[in-house]
Amino acid sequence: MRIVDICEVTKPISSPIRNAYIDFSKMTASLVAVVTDVVKDGRRVVGYGFNSNGRYGQGGLIRERFRDRILEADPASLMNDAGDNLDAHKIWAAIMQNEKPGGHGERSVAVGTIDMAVWDAISKIEEKPLFRMLAERKGVEANPRVFVYAAGGYYYPGKDNSALRNEMRGYLERGYTVVKMKIGGASIDEDQRRIEAVLAEIRDEAQLAVDANGRFDLETALAYAKMLRQYPLFWYEEIGDPLDYQLQAAMAEFYPGSMATGENLFSHQDARNLIRYGGMRPDRDWLQFDCALSYGLVEYLRTLDMLDQLGWSPSRCIPHGGHQMSLNIAAGLSLGGNESYPDLFQPYGGFPDGVKVEDGHIIMPELPGIGFEGKSDLIAVMRDLVE
Numbered sequence: 503m504r505i506v507d508i509c510e511v512t513k514p515i516s517s518p519i520r521n522a523y524i525d526f527s528k529m530t531a532s533l534v535a536v537v538t539d540v541v542k543d544g545r546r547v548v549g550y551g552f553n554s555n556g557r558y559g560q561g562g563l564i565r566e567r568f569r570d571r572i573l574e575a576d577p578a579s580l581m582n583d584a585g586d587n588l589d590a591h592k593i594w595a596a597i598m599q600n601e602k603p604g605g606h607g608e609r610s611v612a613v614g615t616i617d618m619a620v621w622d623a624i625s626k627i628e629e630k631p632l633f634r635m636l637a638e639r640k641g642v643e644a645n646p647r648v649f650v651y652a653a654g655g656y657y658y659p660g661k662d663n664s665a666l667r668n669e670m671r672g673y674l675e676r677g678y679t680v681v682k683m684k685i686g687g688a689s690i691d692e693d694q695r696r697i698e699a700v701l702a703e704i705r706d707e708a709q710l711a712v713d714a715n716g717r718f719d720l721e722t723a724l725a726y727a728k729m730l731r732q733y734p735l736f737w738y739e740e741i742g743d744p745l746d747y748q749l750q751a752a753m754a755e756f757y758p759g760s761m762a763t764g765e766n767l768f769s770h771q772d773a774r775n776l777i778r779y780g781g782m783r784p785d786r787d788w789l790q791f792d793c794a795l796s797y798g799l800v801e802y803l804r805t806l807d808m809l810d811q812l813g814w815s816p817s818r819c820i821p822h823g824g825h826q827m828s829l830n831i832a833a834g835l836s837l838g839g840n841e842s843y844p845d846l847f848q849p850y851g852g853f854p855d856g857v858k859v860e861d862g863h864i865i866m867p868e869l870p871g872i873g874f875e876g877k878s879d880l881i882a883v884m885r886d887l888v889e
């Protein structure tokens with residue numbers, strides 16, 4: 503058994519939306535296929551992966567550096583001890599040979615994308631849904647019912663508060679119980695009017711989370727905290743620069759409600775620094791590390807171990823990104839849920855066909871691998887790459 507090829511293509515996932523920091527007019531994503539020589543039911547086993555939205559495609563790093571490290575490794579060195587499947591941890595080690603520590607800029611995105619495809623292949627070879635395989639290996643019970651929330655509320659040319667309300671109404675009609683909107687891309691007064699418009703629309707049918715996308719300096723962060731704390735928000739997300747742990751720690755004095763951050767921390771070491779120095783509170787705050795941006799599930803397992811050692815439950819993790827990889831991790835390893843973007847970043851985001859949100863949760867279908875084969879628009883694009 504061996505990996506015979508790794509293919510990458512960089513695809514546009516552009517849209518006219520913007521948050522407080524970036525627009526998505528030139529956004530791209532890498533799509534990766536890990537091709538094995540294993541055949542199941544007459545079809546070659548191919549694992550697929552892609553990087554989460556918000557960071558660009560990583561074709562250069564994948565094609566010029568990481569692909570060859572896997573293909574040039576002794577195939578036996580990438581197998582598990584039983585010799586009946588690939589080993590994601592050994593493949594990860596092969597990818598990361600001759601890489602210095604620290605500086606987790608874009609390398610972590612490239613590795614996370616390949617890692618997703620590796621786990622897809624491994625669970626397909628085992629003929630199990632990834633979430634069941636993860637739960638079995640950990641010795642825990644899988645829970646196929648996963649909390650999801652609707653991330654939207656972007657700034658958009660010509661979008662007024664009635665369009666924002668309609669957008670949120672649409673999420674409620676689709677079964678969501680928590681919705682999220684962007685803040686920090688307008689004046690604080692205008693953002694307050696936007697928040698009040700949404701709260702008037704959703705009333706007690708749902709809760710609202712707000713996301714500043716790392717935009718605020720301390721002074722602005724505090725001004726917003728004082729404005730926001732009068733509302734019953736689900737969380738106040740990514741307030742300041744993702745690496746400014748002192749700013750994050752200062753917020754706890756001024757904002758008694760839940761806060762969330764972590765989508766732009768790309769290693770378990772950075773995640774550990776957030777827990778050590780960021781003042782995050784394990785009884786109410788949320789962690790949003792996204793494996794598809796941060797060296798993949800092999801690294802995410804290290805992050806979960808670190809959280810356990812520092813007294814955090816995995817149920818405080820609700821990853822960024824809205825992809826099926828994190829749905830599997832949530833269902834298999836007892837995370838608190840997953841982000842979802844009902845109308846954005848297609849065909850990569852979202853759920854397998856026929857999966858519906860009910861009372862803010864989805865039920866994972868029993869598909870081998872990550873479940874991409876159950877999403878017809880996505881698997882069509884994936885199979886175009888190699889099959």
Ligand SMILES: [Mg+2]
Nearest residue numbers: 713739740765
């Ligand atoms: Mg965010």
